[in-house]
Amino acid sequence: MRSKSKLLSAPYTVWMTVFIVVPMVLVVWFAFTDRAGHFTLENLLSVGQYSNVFLRSIWLGAVATAVSLVMGYPLAYGIAKMAPRRQSVMVMLVMLPMWMNFLLRTYSWMTLLEDNGLINSALTAIGLPRVHMINTGGAVVLGMVYNYLPYMILPLYSVLTKIDQSVIEAAQDLGANGRQVFFKVTVPMSMPGMISGITMVFVPAVSTFIISKMLGGGGNLLIGDLIDMQFLGSSYNPNLGSAISLVLMVIILICMGIMNQFDDGEAAGGGVMP
Amino acid sequence: MKNTAYRIYMALVFLFLYAPILVLVVFSFNDTATASRSVWEGFTLRWYQRLFEDRMLLEALRNTIVIAVVAAVVSTVLGTMAAVGINSMKKLPQRIVMNITNLPMVNPDIVTGVSLMLLLVAAVSLFGGRSLGMGSLIAAHITFCLPYVILSVLPKLRQMDPNLYEAAQDLGCPPVKAFFMVVLPEIVPGIVTGMIMAFTLSIDDFVISYFTSGTTQTLPIYIYSMTKKRVSPEINALSTMLFVVVMALLILVNVRSGRTKAPVQKGEERS
Numbered sequence: 114m115r116s117k118s119k120l121l122s123a124p125y126t127v128w129m130t131v132f133i134v135v136p137m138v139l140v141v142w143f144a145f146t147d148r149a150g151h152f153t154l155e156n157l158l159s160v161g162q163y164s165n166v167f168l169r170s171i172w173l174g175a176v177a178t179a180v181s182l183v184m185g186y187p188l189a190y191g192i193a194k195m196a197p198r199r200q201s202v203m204v205m206l207v208m209l210p211m212w213m214n215f216l217l218r219t220y221s222w223m224t225l226l227e228d229n230g231l232i233n234s235a236l237t238a239i240g241l242p243r244v245h246m247i248n249t250g251g252a253v254v255l256g257m258v259y260n261y262l263p264y265m266i267l268p269l270y271s272v273l274t275k276i277d278q279s280v281i282e283a284a285q286d287l288g289a290n291g292r293q294v295f296f297k298v299t300v301p302m303s304m305p306g307m308i309s310g311i312t313m314v315f316v317p318a319v320s321t322f323i324i325s326k327m328l329g330g331g332g333n334l335l336i337g338d339l340i341d342m343q344f345l346g347s348s349y350n351p352n353l354g355s356a357i358s359l360v361l362m363v364i365i366l367i368c369m370g371i372m373n374q375f376d377d378g379e380a381a382g383g384g385v386m387p
Numbered sequence: 388m389k390n391t392a393y394r395i396y397m398a399l400v401f402l403f404l405y406a407p408i409l410v411l412v413v414f415s416f417n418d419t420a421t422a423s424r425s426v427w428e429g430f431t432l433r434w435y436q437r438l439f440e441d442r443m444l445l446e447a448l449r450n451t452i453v454i455a456v457v458a459a460v461v462s463t464v465l466g467t468m469a470a471v472g473i474n475s476m477k478k479l480p481q482r483i484v485m486n487i488t489n490l491p492m493v494n495p496d497i498v499t500g501v502s503l504m505l506l507l508v509a510a511v512s513l514f515g516g517r518s519l520g521m522g523s524l525i526a527a528h529i530t531f532c533l534p535y536v537i538l539s540v541l542p543k544l545r546q547m548d549p550n551l552y553e554a555a556q557d558l559g560c561p562p563v564k565a566f567f568m569v570v571l572p573e574i575v576p577g578i579v580t581g582m583i584m585a586f587t588l589s590i591d592d593f594v595i596s597y598f599t600s601g602t603t604q605t606l607p608i609y610i611y612s613m614t615k616k617r618v619s620p621e622i623n624a625l626s627t628m629l630f631v632v633v634m635a636l637l638i639l640v641n642v643r644s645g646r647t648k649a650p651v652q653k654g655e656e657r658s
Contacts (some may be wrong), residue, residue: 122472125465132530133490136502143505187482188400191393206643210404214607216593217626220614320495337497344501358498
């Protein structure tokens, strides 16, 4: 019986070989060849000239991740402390914006942040000077935080609700004050949620190409924009594009490896679905 | 005092999350001639009317739904079969298959997108056929939906007592029948979750579709071209409609599950 049910996964094995393994091999192949198909290291070497773009992506992604964590943790903590019925309403409210197409929501931030946009109109109406916001790095970070904040809140929430209340009480009985309980018990115990939240915000933030295009103008090129340009944009060069993709994958693997160092035990700390 | 500060904080976060949506909704009724995005000039419904006359948009909507239905059904069937197979594998092959399954989930979407584009372009130049389109989109969507189906079915299989299936066979039930009568009912919740996830992921996907669509338009791709080319409140009208549909669906699902789940939840609260 066992051998027969193993056969059930055969179609999937074939599918994933064709559509996951072969494409990955192709990325590596293109990264190491030139247009004529000869082996070359030139693509990978020329990735070096874009190091400022890589650094900018990692920096903006890291800032957005940090802001999401600082912003999302208190919210997740508060929701986890509410009555069960209110909890599900709040979780729903956090998830609802995600159900609307992210292109539309990001587009809406353009209306808000423009030089003649709503925020600036409101500022002039109350007699304050205008602030230039669109097409800056800050606007890109805002777009990232806005789009990926729910990915931070939800895993944090699902870990925080699972913390055994008696552990908190034990700490209090042993004389810990509120602050000590929070930093020495609650925060360490919510580590798995923090790690999956950080990964779920950082990976899409570092590889985005829409947010930077819409809110960052031309001056805030990110890795994603570079890849887009090589495949569907002005400078068609799939070999260079593959090389950039490969480097991006390696960077993300390294970051995730570092993150997993902080995680003792099981890494599966709550998914998207609460 | 502390409580008030926290309430204000919470209100601010939700304002942050909902302000752009509110702006989109309000300006969908804006009677503007200058295509300005942020000056209010009176109430109109004409952008909604324009929306329903937009052939391209309706076609993109149809494509999106066709792709999502096909991708959800195929990935659910393939994924459920795969989960059953993976569950009965030995440790090492299981680990290899699961690592590859996780790859599209760990990889940034853009890398999955370009890797599939390389494959599909190579396939077209090798075997001929038409360029990228519905076929390639469906294949790509099945690929990124499959891991989610497998990961929601697999835990249900692991929770199940394997003796049940064997007991059914000992009692003379043929294996296929035993699967449908004993195993399937146990894992149905996982299958349904996986299918819903696959459907919503497929409807919402932009990045992977962008690289595998060729000239075929799905709704997110059409929206992207709208944000790029012309500035028209039509796009606001579209977002408002989508938001209303999603909210209605969510409320419907919640009311229904609230009714069926109510007794269980009460029991949980008591314990």
